[in-house]
Amino acid sequence: MEEEQLHEDLKVFKGKLQPQGLKSFITVYLLLAFSFLLIFTLFAVSLSRVSALSSKLQELPSEQNHSVSGRDFLLFPCGPGSREWEYFGGKCYYFSLTRMSWHKAKAQCEEMRSQLAVIDSYAKQNFAMFRTRNERFWIGLTDQHSEGDWEWVDGTDYKTTFTFWKEGEPNNSGSNEDCAHLWVSGKWNDVYCTYECYYICEKPVPK
Template sequence: MDEEHLQDDLQVFGANPGDTRAATSHLVCCSSKDRNFTQRLRSFLTIYLLLALSFLLIIVLFAVSLSRVSAISSKLNEVSKDQKHNFSDRDILLFPCGPSSREWEYFGGKCYYFSLSRTSWHEAKARCEEMHSHLAVIDSHAKQNFVTFRTRNERFWIGLTDENAEGEWEWVDGTDYKTTFTFWKEGEPNNSGSNEDCAHVWVSGEWNDVHCTFKCYYICQKPLPR
């Protein structure tokens, strides 16, 4: 309704011109306030809606990220467990006795450790057992050649003794001594001076009996890791 029509209507009903202008001004003012209020309300609603959508998006992204982190963590745990029991093809080629046993050498399906310090036969036996192994058993020409090459004329204890019964030599792992390979030095074992109850490899890898308290290097042997 414009101002001229409003004045005409007011005059028809006997209103004064001054009253007409006041009423017109009042209506225009109220109409302007209503429009401002409506615009502000729409602005607030838009802002709240955007905030709500942003919050919802954050929750969704957080849930997706958490799910992915959980999945990755699970896969890493599986890989870690597998690595403890199964080595990669490259690791098997480089370290057949296991990446954590790099000081062990592979030969003929077994792993061997050549010590860097000397000790008695019984102490050497105990040290091998601490490493879940036993003193080496030499039961073939091939293994004898391997040991000979590695010992280089040094004295190394092997897992052979007759301390339970003189002349009755026994391998520590139960291998039958009487039916297997031997490589004694000429004239050995001779029990010289008595109580030479433990065997070591010496010159050119040949075996010799000596007192078990003698200080020698030692060779440990264990199967391949599974």
Template structure:
């Protein structure tokens, strides 16, 4: 009987302890905290689900929106944002030097810039160039140093049938081996000896234009 009474006392003690615990204020606090954590967990799961869904929708929308062919830099600097000293005209880029040099040195300078001395193909291009030369003299990619009187463009363009804009009476050689051509102060062409110190104009295709042309050929 003593043992049964002992077991009853232990059970009674546990029940009283539990009731006392439940009656204490912090029991409700623990319950509220547990509920709060559960709600936070639910919100996190729902939020992650929403984020995943929105991300998927945004990806689909971006795929449907046509991309612009070029960025703002390409629009402001068609010749490339890293070559802002180059000027754009009619699918080509032009560099107007700030230094003078003999014709052969000017030719090398342009080649170092992955370009060539300018080839003038039309009156529109001529007008563009002479509007930028500011009454100075600039080398072109035109010479007859290989054979006197036989003028040729560096890129092999047909000189005889192509555009020409010589100053009156030029080219005249003047018995001084005037084998290189430059833009005169007013934009007209003149021949002069190739060691003359002159500014120069380099030209190259618009970036990507040469590749596009090659693919279309």
């Protein structure tokens, strides 16, 4: 009896399962297919947007470089490769660690795409004095072309600009003191150009 009842129940279950089960299977399959299609579409859209954004970033290299250069300027105003240079008042200065004659110092500065320092203000004088205390440093001032007619290496007008000579200088002692350097006190002194001392180079801030 129980076996017959079980067979009857199984027939009923199969009858219900076949049409509804097939429909349920098709529904699940369609939902999965739709889900995969939706995921693929979203992936394609995202990839497209990433590509478009990458293209826009490549089209704006100047803005990116500007940001990087702005950051580098704060860290190294005289350039990442010029860490031995010091920034002051919109220019960069190099204080040498070796001694040489005025003409060799001038050439050395020029090799570094700079010039011997032109001290044309009290602010710049104070900066140089602080950095050169108790030592002698060449500056870009000479009267080698005409005695008494002092000239700055960059053509700055000596007669109308700042000067800071030591008392009694320039005196052309020995008739051959044609180049100027900062004395141990920081004031200017004329001395023969073959004298060997340190030197200061000056250059504009790199753009």
